Amino acid sequence: MSTTTEHGAGPLELLVRQVRAEAAGINAYELVEPDGRPLPPFTAGAHIDVHVAPGLVRQYSLCNDPAERHRYVIAVLRDEGGRGGSRAVHERIRVRDRVAVSAPRNHFALAGGARKVVLLAGGIGVTPLKAMAHSLQAAGADFELHYCAKAPECAAFGDELSALGGHVHYHFDGGDPANGLDIAGMLARPAADTHLYYCGPGGFMKACGDASAHWPAGTVHCEHFKAPTAPASTAGSATAGYIAQIASTGLEVSVDAGQNLAEALQAAGVALETSCQSGLCGTCKVRYLSGEVDHQDYILDEAERQSFLTPCVSRACGELLVLDL
Ligand code: FES
Secondary structure (H helix, E strand, O other): OOOEEOOOOOOEEEEEEEEEEEEOOEEEEEEEOOOOOOOOOOOOOOEEEEEEEOOEEEEEEOOOOOOOOOOEEEEEEOOOOOOOHHHHHHHHOOOOOEEEEOOOEEOOOOOOOOOEEEEEEEHHHHHHHHHHHHHHHHOOOOEEEEEEEOOHHHOOOHHHHHOOHHHEEEEEOOOOHHHOOOHHHHOOOOOOOEEEEEEEOHHHHHHHHHHOOOOOOOOEEEEEOOOOOOOOOOOHHHOOOEEEEEOOOOOEEEEOOOOOHHHHHHHOOOOOOOOOOOOOOOOOOEEEEEOOEEOOOOOOOHHHHOOEEOOOOOEEOOOEEEEOO
């Protein structure tokens, strides 16, 4: 996955111009500049942080055509079993409200050079892939979007996706994945120069990850919208404390065994912004200059992990970690 920040702008105060019931439990929110100015550009796969309520910030993918400069569109599935962010969006955000959002950031960008692109969407995971589909269509690329959902009434953006014509394929399973798309069969034999992008709920992510594990390095890209439940790390740092040193000042912050690095830094007065606190959004990403890291994020690729870490979930494996702060 490549990681880019779209531009250097600060938070935006946008107007909710439209709220649209897109599918069962899914609302789409169209956000515009109140004075009609063009919005900062974004690329397919980008997301924004949405300040839903004081102290409640959530990340949502931009799902409209990245060529559009007059609006950002996000789609939110109301998740009654979630942490409350989607419920708050559905209950609080109304037409004509002002909402603070971050500039777009992209940890799920389209890689160049593919001969063919396969987009696999599970439920609300369609949002970043829909933006990709718009970009790929505009570029005249060879691509297919497979949209897996429980039933037609659960599938969002019917009108816009039908405009993409034969590129879009629906798979409805009636609530039983065994009746849906045969992901393992579909991904069994990767064609040359084909790239795969997928996004969806936990079971779907696992199925796609397992089925594409043998694909060539660098051809598989995914984005989690919720941190998977994974066993706790058994790396040495989980059971031993260490020192995080701030390179610019020499400040040494002692991080206890099991203590969260971001919290330890913030408690020591180090300015560090966090948002998702799950290794998903990249807000806290920091360069490190030396030390071994137990990476626990879901956004950095191997090359980035040589220089960066996300202290909201990652930590040192050794006794000293020097941060470029
Ligand atoms: S706060 Fe989101 S990755 Fe660390």
